[in-house]
Amino acid sequence: MEKVVHVQYEGNIATVTMSRPEAMNAVNIKMMEELELTFRELKEREDIQIVILKGEGRAFSAGGDIKQMLSNELTDRMDDVMDIVSNMAMHMYQLPQIMISHVQGAAAGIGLSIALSSDYIVAERASKIAMNFIGIGLVPDGGGHFFLKERLGAERAKQLIWQGKVMEAEEAYRLGLVDEIVENGDTASFETFIKKLQQAPLKSMQETKYILRSSNYEQLAQMLQKEKAGQLKMKDTEDYREGIKAFVEKRAPQFKGK
Template sequence: MTVRLYTNIRLEFDDGAGVALLTLNRPKALNALNGELLRELEEALDDVASRPGARVLILTGAGAKAFAAGADIAEMQGFTPAQAETFAALGQRVFSRFEALPVAVIAAVNGFALGGGCELAMSCDIILASASAVFGQPEVKLGVIPGFGGSQRLTRLVGRQRAREICFTGRSVKADEALRIGLVTEVVEGDVVEAAKKLAETIAKNGPRAVALCKRAINDGADLALAPALSHERTLFGLCFATSDQREGMSAFLERRKPDFTGR
């Protein structure tokens, strides 16, 4: 196990399993997202992306109360319009990095995921929620709107009508409703981080290049019409056959043994 400590986050690597655990570590502030934390996330993502053995990233929050209760209002209160736009650009850039990361990213949401916390969870590939998790975009209650991509990612997950209602009211969405409307992947009874680790281990057993290309196909294709999306999928399918993992995976299947994927 390799551990890297930052001021506001903690990054752990289980090198044998190929799983990284990234923890937002401001529990006294309910893991609120300030500029320093966002920049640390960007640095941590560089670290994950540079590790050949990294296959899955789990993102969670320290403590039982919150995944992340939002952006740091104390930091934002005195922003000028230009400063606010710069802060939004930082958050959007960092969250888009989670989407672009060539490994599967699982959000293990414990407690509050509000405002920026909800936006951060939505930038992950899979969202596992504890039964006590609470989601929402309450920015209108502060006289602002989501700035880290919430109005766009929420719409893509739950549709325009439901996104409007959630954003216009600023209300909270409990875990069972979040599952019903498609905001989360699964509601977990018990330890959500342990559930995420089990899921991560399952994903990590598969060909890492294939998982990365599958992620690209889904994410890129979501913004395309069907015909160009199918063309993009064909191209990525072809790229699989330039990898050692494709040869190993198919050979292992025909030889009735477990594959030994290397990510090449």
């Protein structure tokens, strides 16, 4: 079976590409498994100092694969799948290299959780940023609660999760969810950003990253367990079933708080 996550190496840079362009890089079980393996292996690569994460085609990642959410494949493996999601998030957060997410198009749901695990998010101006799990009656996973709390603080993170709105890149930048904005299709500006990073004392940057992040590893692990428990509960709610049904029928959901 063809891979959906590809890695290219050039000098001290690894470029990781999520490759389901026909589905706007929606995250299915296969992609989760390959991302988890990719970042587990990258953690051991001392020759790599910069990791670029991007999506192939017109989106970074539109979020979870709704078609798979409707299938028995996900339902039957839900406990196992949530462990894969948690392991993936932990490996990304513990990555010793400097990681940059290059966002174009949508970075939504778990796609945004994945982007937020990086050190820098560079977004094209037309990008759409959304932590929109609530739209189908779910809670963020993939470390979404933790990463938003890190960037925004608990209260603002909570309110953003509850709103679930789709933000332009400029609004996400003002909030602190995006670190740099480049023009649409402007690969030269992104390459300039990477070249400047290559000229920095990367060993020093990596050590600072370790010092700041290592004290949070246990907190992230605990929050991932709570996200797993919460998501398993949400999967059994009427609101989740209504949210998925409304999404498929392309209408506004009628939630009942049940």
